[in-house]
Amino acid sequence: MDLSFSKDEVAFREEVRTFFRDNVPPATRQKLQEGRHLSKDEMVTWWRILNKKGWGVSHWPKEYGGTGWTSVQHYIFNEELQMHPAPAPLAFGVSMVGPVIYTFGNETQKKQYLPRIASVDDWWCQGFSEPGSGSDLASLKTKAERKGDKYIINGQKTWTTLAQYADMIFCLCRTDTSAKKQMGISFIVFDMKSKGVTVRPIQTIDGGVEVNEVFFDDVEVPVENLIGEENKGWDYAKFLLGNERTGIARVGVSKERIRRIKDLASKVESGGKPVMQDQGFREKLAAVEIELKALELTQLRVVADEGKHGKGKPNPASSVLKIKGSEIQQATTELLMEVIGPFAAPFDEHGDEGSNESMDWTAQIAPSYFNNRKVSIYGGSNEIQRNIITKAVLGL
Amino acid sequence: MDFDLSEEQRLLKESVDGLLTDSYDFDQRKKYMAEKGGWSKTLWGKLAEQGLLGLPFSEDDGGFGAGGVETMIVMEALGKALVLEPYLATVILGGGFLRHGGSAEQKAAYIPGIIDGSKTFAFAQLEKNSRYDLGDVSTTAKRKGDGWVIDGEKFVVLNGESADVLVVTARTKGGQRDSSGIGVFLVPGNAKGIARKGYPTQDGLHAADITLTGVEVGSDAAIGDPENGLPLIERVVDEARCALCAEAVGAMDESLKSTVEYLKTRKQFGVAIGSFQTLQHRAADMFVAVEQARSMSMFATMASEFDNARERATAVAAAKVQIGKSAKFVGQQSIQLHGGIGMTQEAKIGHYFKRLTMIENTFGDTDYHLRRVTDAGGLV
Numbered sequence: 001m002d003l004s005f006s007k008d009e010v011a012f013r014e015e016v017r018t019f020f021r022d023n024v025p026p027a028t029r030q031k032l033q034e035g036r037h038l039s040k041d042e043m044v045t046w047w048r049i050l051n052k053k054g055w056g057v058s059h060w061p062k063e064y065g066g067t068g069w070t071s072v073q074h075y076i077f078n079e080e081l082q083m084h085p086a087p088a089p090l091a092f093g094v095s096m097v098g099p100v101i102y103t104f105g106n107e108t109q110k111k112q113y114l115p116r117i118a119s120v121d122d123w124w125c126q127g128f129s130e131p132g133s134g135s136d137l138a139s140l141k142t143k144a145e146r147k148g149d150k151y152i153i154n155g156q157k158t159w160t161t162l163a164q165y166a167d168m169i170f171c172l173c174r175t176d177t178s179a180k181k182q183m184g185i186s187f188i189v190f191d192m193k194s195k196g197v198t199v200r201p202i203q204t205i206d207g208g209v210e211v212n213e214v215f216f217d218d219v220e221v222p223v224e225n226l227i228g229e230e231n232k233g234w235d236y237a238k239f240l241l242g243n244e245r246t247g248i249a250r251v252g253v254s255k256e257r258i259r260r261i262k263d264l265a266s267k268v269e270s271g272g273k274p275v276m277q278d279q280g281f282r283e284k285l286a287a288v289e290i291e292l293k294a295l296e297l298t299q300l301r302v303v304a305d306e307g308k309h310g311k312g313k314p315n316p317a318s319s320v321l322k323i324k325g326s327e328i329q330q331a332t333t334e335l336l337m338e339v340i341g342p343f344a345a346p347f348d349e350h351g352d353e354g355s356n357e358s359m360d361w362t363a364q365i366a367p368s369y370f371n372n373r374k375v376s377i378y379g380g381s382n383e384i385q386r387n388i389i390t391k392a393v394l395g396l
Numbered sequence: 397m398d399f400d401l402s403e404e405q406r407l408l409k410e411s412v413d414g415l416l417t418d419s420y421d422f423d424q425r426k427k428y429m430a431e432k433g434g435w436s437k438t439l440w441g442k443l444a445e446q447g448l449l450g451l452p453f454s455e456d457d458g459g460f461g462a463g464g465v466e467t468m469i470v471m472e473a474l475g476k477a478l479v480l481e482p483y484l485a486t487v488i489l490g491g492g493f494l495r496h497g498g499s500a501e502q503k504a505a506y507i508p509g510i511i512d513g514s515k516t517f518a519f520a521q522l523e524k525n526s527r528y529d530l531g532d533v534s535t536t537a538k539r540k541g542d543g544w545v546i547d548g549e550k551f552v553v554l555n556g557e558s559a560d561v562l563v564v565t566a567r568t569k570g571g572q573r574d575s576s577g578i579g580v581f582l583v584p585g586n587a588k589g590i591a592r593k594g595y596p597t598q599d600g601l602h603a604a605d606i607t608l609t610g611v612e613v614g615s616d617a618a619i620g621d622p623e624n625g626l627p628l629i630e631r632v633v634d635e636a637r638c639a640l641c642a643e644a645v646g647a648m649d650e651s652l653k654s655t656v657e658y659l660k661t662r663k664q665f666g667v668a669i670g671s672f673q674t675l676q677h678r679a680a681d682m683f684v685a686v687e688q689a690r691s692m693s694m695f696a697t698m699a700s701e702f703d704n705a706r707e708r709a710t711a712v713a714a715a716k717v718q719i720g721k722s723a724k725f726v727g728q729q730s731i732q733l734h735g736g737i738g739m740t741q742e743a744k745i746g747h748y749f750k751r752l753t754m755i756e757n758t759f760g761d762t763d764y765h766l767r768r769v770t771d772a773g774g775l776v
């Protein structure tokens with residue numbers, strides 16, 4: 001048992017850190033630090049820089065452009081990325097549909113889609129949740145009916161993140177209505193510009209538009225857009241959801257935010273002295289830092305385990321990462337609220353594109369607090385995570 | 397970075413787990429508790445036979461030169477079985493002072509007795525008003541000729557009732573809360589001037605209040621610098637805190653296991669109560685708490701070997717906070733989920749709860765250590 005990183009790993013961290021320092025556009029970094037949403041251009045620009053470096057799809061197999069890094073290197077890369085901070089590669093393409101395609105797709109599909117994911121020529125979105133199918137995802141109703149060499153797709157998806165930018169969607173559709181609910185689902189990908197696809201934005205409580213409703217009205221999709229076998233989509237979905245196990249803790253994001261809390265709390269005064277000198281506040285912050293340290297260690301345990309036993313079988317401790325990771329992210333946004341106190345109130349109507357000169361640095365703190373309530377809901381709500389622990393770990 | 401046990405460590409774990417499975421079920425524990433002093437000499441002998449009492453000592457001193465991870469393995473196992481024998485007091489604390497501060501003569505005089513199981517130790521530190529402050533010492537050690545005369549009162553000294561050797565903290569100069577001027581002394585348990593009032597503790601261990609009146613010891617009794625013993629005390633107590641964290645993880649593991657078992661077997665409304673989601677989620681939260689505690693126990697174990705005293709202390713304090721929180725939650729919820737049965741002296745689960753509760757209040761509780769982490773500027 002040894003907690004220290006090897007010489008090579010320390011050198012790797014330095015290499016990654018230096019690259020981020022020299023290559024992340026400063027405005028992008030600042031927006032992230034302030035909790036603002038990035039524009040499509042800002043994200044794509046950065047991802048292309050990352051891809052040019054060869055780090056865009058780092059965890060993919062080498063033959064598809066991956067790096068061949070160890071689990072520990074991936075961990076270091078993600079942590080440095082989150083702490084810088086810089087935008088993570090678009091999960092829907094890189095972490096979700098990409099691995100499904102290179103694992104279950106045919107050669108044509110691999111050639112067609114994978115390079116375009118890496119180069120961000122295609123922006124992907126995820127068609128899983130439906131109005132009636134949230135935690136009970138397998139009850140989904142969007143239908144794909146086979147007619148000759150086409151599927152005709154009808155139905156509605158929701159909470160579709162950044163669908164407004166998307167070129168492609170991967171979609172769970174029901175292809176057999178007579179089968180037991182998990183059995184009749186297929187994994188189909190198609191162009192968002194197809195006739196019959198309508199995207200309608202959903203404004204969230206922070207005022208932002210990250211998620212959308214997506215409607216399908218007789219959308220015609222060629223049958224070769226089916227990934228893997230028909231009616232096996234649920235297996236691929238489970239594979240996909242189990243794939244992004246360790247990033248979910250977002251330890252680096254919380255570390256970066258704690259630094260920001262300390263920075264702001266040293267500048268904001270209360271009772272004639274900086275908030276950071278208030279013993280009650282300091283203890284509250286230290287308590288979160290301890291939880292975060294424990295989470296970081298739990299994550300390292302999962303990472304080390306993954307390195308040993310290979311990918312594929314999710315470590316049940318990853319549910320701990322989701323639950324604790326989201327709670328800590330939320331706790332840090334609460335502490336930021338506490339730091340600025342009454343100045344949380346003003347609402348900035350210019351939103352994310354407001355210029356920094358005209359906009360007070362406090363403007364995004366309340367929206368970020370509101371927005372972060374999502375982290376215990378998405379990706380399998382924390383209650384669903386508890387169900388997973390109950391069954392997979394405790395055997396109840 | 398590696399969280400796996402080495403082959404030797406795995407064998408150690410198997411052997412200590414095996415020994416305790418064979419000789420430490422709940423009924424056997426009751427018998428040991430009824431023995432003189434509240435623990436079993438026979439079982440202590442078995443621990444010695446397996447080499448567990450010599451684990452952390454260097455090979456030169458007759459031990460195995462094992463590190464923090466090995467101690468963690470043993471303490472987890474002891475925690476699982478709710479072991480009563482004075483491993484913490486003797487091997488970790490008594491042995492720790494000798495390892496980190498003892499002269500060659502002191503090591504030669506005392507360590508063999510620890511390793512072969514013939515001598516046990518107790519750390520006489522707590523005073524009426526010192527609470528968790530290791531530098532708050534009003535017991536005095538005054539020069540007399542070459543040696544020392546010690547006067548003072550010590551409380552809740554674990555294994556203080558039966559220990560052959562007491563390790564006593566006493567002030568050689570300065571005021572009650574000065575960080576310098578504290579010495580650490582080896583005092584025979586039966587020395588003239590020592591009065592021991594023994595009693596069982598809430599968790600089934602034994603402790604004593606000890607009065608030292610004009611206790612005379614030789615010049616060879618002082619461990620390390622008699623005028624600057626606090627850094628040594630802090631180092632050894634940090635190791636004891638790590639050991640307690642590991643013991644607590646063992647006790648929490650077993651509490652969770654026992655609780656899940658109960659949820660599967662106890663029936664109400666015609667079904668196993670483990671089919672109720674409220675109880676399932678509580679158990680899942682207990683699992684999260686145990687895993688977070690385990691992570692911090694590992695962190696503290698690895699940090700306890702840091703040379704930088706400040707970093708080491710902050711890491712250990714952080715671990716003690718996490719363990720304290722997790723232990724309280726797991727302990728309380730174990731009782732809750734066992735229902736009325738959990739309230740009985742007869743069921744084992746309540747004894748885990750009691751041990752976990754006492755661990756929280758040993759060598760600094762959650763609030764105390766949270767303040768230490770805070771004063772150190774946090775961890776990020």
